[in-house]
Amino acid sequence: MVSFFRKKKPEPAPERRYSTEELAAAFPDAQVREPAPATPAAHPVVPNDAPATAERPAPPMSAPLPPDVVGAAMEAEAAGVPAAAPAPAPVPIPALAPRPAPSIPDFSKLQFRTPEQIAADTAANKAAWRERLGGTALARSIGSVFSRNPRLDDDLLDEIETALITADVGVTATTQLVESLRKRMKAREFADAQGLLTALRADLIAMLKPVAVPLEIDAGTQPFVLLTVGVNGVGKTTTIGKLAHRFKSEGRTLMLAAGDTFRAAAVAQLQAWGERNGVAVIAQGQNADAASVAYDAVQAAKARGIQVLIADTAGRLHTQQGLMAELGKIKRVIQKLDADAPHEVLLVIDGTTGQNALNQLRQFKAAVGVTGLVVTKLDGTAKGGVVFALAREFGIPIRFAGIGERPEDLRVFDAEAFVDALLPESLGSAPAPA
Numbered sequence: 424m425v426s427f428f429r430k431k432k433p434e435p436a437p438e439r440r441y442s443t444e445e446l447a448a449a450f451p452d453a454q455v456r457e458p459a460p461a462t463p464a465a466h467p468v469v470p471n472d473a474p475a476t477a478e479r480p481a482p483p484m485s486a487p488l489p490p491d492v493v494g495a496a497m498e499a500e501a502a503g504v505p506a507a508a509p510a511p512a513p514v515p516i517p518a519l520a521p522r523p524a525p526s527i528p529d530f531s532k533l534q535f536r537t538p539e540q541i542a543a544d545t546a547a548n549k550a551a552w553r554e555r556l557g558g559t560a561l562a563r564s565i566g567s568v569f570s571r572n573p574r575l576d577d578d579l580l581d582e583i584e585t586a587l588i589t590a591d592v593g594v595t596a597t598t599q600l601v602e603s604l605r606k607r608m609k610a611r612e613f614a615d616a617q618g619l620l621t622a623l624r625a626d627l628i629a630m631l632k633p634v635a636v637p638l639e640i641d642a643g644t645q646p647f648v649l650l651t652v653g654v655n656g657v658g659k660t661t662t663i664g665k666l667a668h669r670f671k672s673e674g675r676t677l678m679l680a681a682g683d684t685f686r687a688a689a690v691a692q693l694q695a696w697g698e699r700n701g702v703a704v705i706a707q708g709q710n711a712d713a714a715s716v717a718y719d720a721v722q723a724a725k726a727r728g729i730q731v732l733i734a735d736t737a738g739r740l741h742t743q744q745g746l747m748a749e750l751g752k753i754k755r756v757i758q759k760l761d762a763d764a765p766h767e768v769l770l771v772i773d774g775t776t777g778q779n780a781l782n783q784l785r786q787f788k789a790a791v792g793v794t795g796l797v798v799t800k801l802d803g804t805a806k807g808g809v810v811f812a813l814a815r816e817f818g819i820p821i822r823f824a825g826i827g828e829r830p831e832d833l834r835v836f837d838a839e840a841f842v843d844a845l846l847p848e849s850l851g852s853a854p855a856p857a
């Protein structure tokens with residue numbers, strides 16, 4: 424009961440004070456405060472079908488108590504003595520509406536994957552990577568040192584060094600890997616050559632793990648604008664088609680912007696991908712202003728409540744200053760409609776390019792601010808080792824890898840699956856490094 428009084432903000436303390444005798448006279452037998460018996464409702468009760476709210480509705484206070492009674496009650500409570508009751512009638516206690524039952528999610532509709540299903544999916548994913556990369560020159564050059572039964576000595580380290588350089592892992596990344604292994608070999612950390620190769624696998628995976636960060640589409644950003652950039656022929660338009668296939672099958676609404684207004688067939692190529700995936704393509708034709716196409720597309724996507732907009736751009740050499748500046752213009756124009764757009768700038772890199780990919784990333788990063796990478800054509804190259812060099816030098820997330828020409832061959836980049844696809848299968852079953 425006293426707690427009920429607390430709900431009323433105390434008025435300024437009244438001048439009048441009750442003596443202990445007056446209080447005792449009002450409550451002759453109240454030495455110990457008992458919980459008050461329930462009193463029938465005297466106020467309108469909140470209907471049961473009132474809108475459910477997180478908070479229980481505050482009881483209505485239609486008959487405010489005189490301030491001096493409230494003040495006395497609070498004082499008396501502080502003194503451990505019951506307060507004097509209001510003279511005419513006991514204060515009616517409003518009945519509380521029953522709290523609505525909390526809504527419990529229907530767990531039967533949620534799909535949990537069992538550890539066995541997760542393991543099966545992981546194995547299937549690894550098998551797909553191996554199927555596509557296992558026979559490539561990249562896999563042959565790295566896998567060669569693993570496939571025989573080498574001895575644990577400096578020759579093995581030399582062989583590893585040559586294999587990594589041949590695979591275009593790069594001199595700096597290779598030296599770092601080999602010198603670390605050499606130190607550990609001298610410290611007798613490895614029992615045999617197999618131990619060293621297992622450590623190499625773990626080091627390769629550890630090098631890529633920090634950049635294996637999948638693209639997160641922020642559902643609160645509509646449209647989430649993805650701008651794809653890169654040099655000529657790296658696979659931008661094809662990658663956009665594959666992304667459209669992926670996003671569509673994830674149930675997202677999307678739209679494409681045919682911003683490659685330079686190459687004659689690019690618009691038609693994108694439209695074909697759009698038709699195949701049932702996705703609208705905003706285009707203005709060849710030689711149109713790419714920034715204007717992008718602007719139109721963002722506006723259309725906003726008007727239609729589209730979740731994801733993927734904008735293509737013409738291929739350009741990272742050394743062509745004028746064309747690189749055009750990317751900055753596309754970005755600025757889009758930002759007139761959404762200051763945060765583009766929300767992802769994907770640089771598409773041809774995995775067969777080798778070390779030149781480092782220069783491309785450097786230039787595109789300066790021109791337009793790259794936030795993610797797609798490395799394509801890893802299915803047919805001896806030079807895919809550049810992925811390690813890119814990871815080491817820039818630390819920019821590798822979102823996807825192109826491991827073939829089919830729509831499903833654009834894979835979320837998976838450090839472990841990638842490394843294991845390059846190594847003999849027996850090593851790939853070792854537990855992944857933390």
Ligand SMILES: Nc1nc2c(ncn2[C@@H]2O[C@H](COP(=O)(O)OP(=O)(O)OP(=O)(O)O)[C@@H](O)[C@H]2O)c(=O)[nH]1
Binds near residue numbers: 658662686689803824
């Ligand atoms: N094997 C293989 N081929 C690919 C992959 N990705 C793209 N391609 C092929 O690469 C070629 C060029 O792809 P496009 O998508 O036209 O390249 P682009 O970057 O849009 O070209 P530009 O508009 O000229 O800059 C096509 O023949 C694609 O099929 C991949 O992951 N693996």
